[in-house]
Amino acid sequence: MDRQLCPVVNAVKLIGDKWTLLILREMYLGFRKFDDFQKNLTISKSVLTVKLNRMLELGLLEKKEYQVEKQRSRYEYCLTDKGIDSSKVIIALLEWGNSYLVNPKNPSITTVEKGTFSATRLCMNNEQGEVVDWKDLRLVIQEK
Amino acid sequence: MDRQLCPVVNAVKLIGDKWTLLILREMYLGFRKFDDFQKNLTISKSVLTVKLNRMLELGLLEKKEYQVEKQRSRYEYCLTDKGIDSSKVIIALLEWGNSYLVNPKNPSITTVEKGTFSATRLCMNNEQGEVVDWKDLRLVIQEK
DNA sequence: CGGTATCCCGTGTGATACTG
DNA sequence: CAGTATCACACGGGATACCG
Numbered sequence: 001m002d003r004q005l006c007p008v009v010n011a012v013k014l015i016g017d018k019w020t021l022l023i024l025r026e027m028y029l030g031f032r033k034f035d036d037f038q039k040n041l042t043i044s045k046s047v048l049t050v051k052l053n054r055m056l057e058l059g060l061l062e063k064k065e066y067q068v069e070k071q072r073s074r075y076e077y078c079l080t081d082k083g084i085d086s087s088k089v090i091i092a093l094l095e096w097g098n099s100y101l102v103n104p105k106n107p108s109i110t111t112v113e114k115g116t117f118s119a120t121r122l123c124m125n126n127e128q129g130e131v132v133d134w135k136d137l138r139l140v141i142q143e144k
Numbered sequence: 145m146d147r148q149l150c151p152v153v154n155a156v157k158l159i160g161d162k163w164t165l166l167i168l169r170e171m172y173l174g175f176r177k178f179d180d181f182q183k184n185l186t187i188s189k190s191v192l193t194v195k196l197n198r199m200l201e202l203g204l205l206e207k208k209e210y211q212v213e214k215q216r217s218r219y220e221y222c223l224t225d226k227g228i229d230s231s232k233v234i235i236a237l238l239e240w241g242n243s244y245l246v247n248p249k250n251p252s253i254t255t256v257e258k259g260t261f262s263a264t265r266l267c268m269n270n271e272q273g274e275v276v277d278w279k280d281l282r283l284v285i286q287e288k
Numbered sequence: 289c290g291g292t293a294t295c296c297c298g299t300g301t302g303a304t305a306c307t308g
Numbered sequence: 309c310a311g312t313a314t315c316a317c318a319c320g321g322g323a324t325a326c327c328g
Binding site: 017019043044046047049 | 314321322323324
Binding site: 004006013015016018021022028040087092094095096101106107111113114120121123124129132134138139140 | 269
């Protein structure tokens with residue numbers, strides 16, 4: 001078996017780079033337009049184009065036309081379910097970073113539940129819905 | 145605010161590269177020696193050295209001496225708490241990959257609870273311990 | 289506004305050879 | 309076995325200029 005072929009590596013190849021993650025983060029924050037991304041992230045336009053097109057190809061995003069009254073039509077980028085589900089990766093990085101990379105210059109980012117603004121955190125749950133400690137996990141590989 | 149300074153980006157800079165993630169995965173699987181990593185991952189020795197030293201510096205790993213009877217002493221790499229906690233990142237990538245990047249040639253990897261072998265999955269829990277849907281999450285940035 | 293095209297440079301990585 | 313040293317190369321990404 002080639003141990004480099006695994007879902008972890010494939011996933012990180014697709015969404016594990018700095019710019020893709022930052023664009024996803026901006027989208028969770030509600031931004032949708034090319035210009036927003038460019039201004040917020042100070043990414044060069046050429047790279048942003050490449051990243052967005054790649055994310056469209058991967059099915060993380062969809063491009064939708066919209067029109068503000070009396071203006072020309074524009075496009076916005078919307079998250080697909082595949083894109084929304086990738087939030088678990090961003091949140092895992094976020095929680096680990098918050099725990100171990102505390103830097104007073106960093107903005108602090110937290111996750112909350114939509115309606116209640118109740119703080120949330122990542123957990124591993126077993127089949128009974130009980131929380132499992134990270135130290136009590138095991139990875140299991142099924143060869144094919 | 146520089147939006148590129150955030151825990152997500154800092155985290156991905158430290159543990160978001162292919163080799164660091166693969167080494168961490170090998171360690172969760174129980175491997176601890178230089179030679180194991182090199183053979184399992186077919187990584188070049190020079191790169192493996194660089195990666196391991198970097199992970200030692202970051203405090204993800206510790207090097208421990210051990211001795212098998214009548215052999216010379218050796219070193220093995222052990223995960224620290226910081227390293228163990230990074231499993232949430234690997235698991236998030238794993239789950240997302242398992243959901244969206246199905247490839248019959250890939251080995252399938254799952255996570256189970258140590259004692260019971262009960263399957264586990266990542267969830268967001270709120271303060272009441274209830275599971276929150278990924279679509280109902282919001283990121284909140286506190287500027288500083 | 290939302291891109292595309294071109295150039296240049298730094299970094300990550302593999303291959304190879306050498307060491308205690 | 310567990311590295312270190314050197315080289316060569318591909319690729320990501322920034323800067324810049326141009327376009328509909």
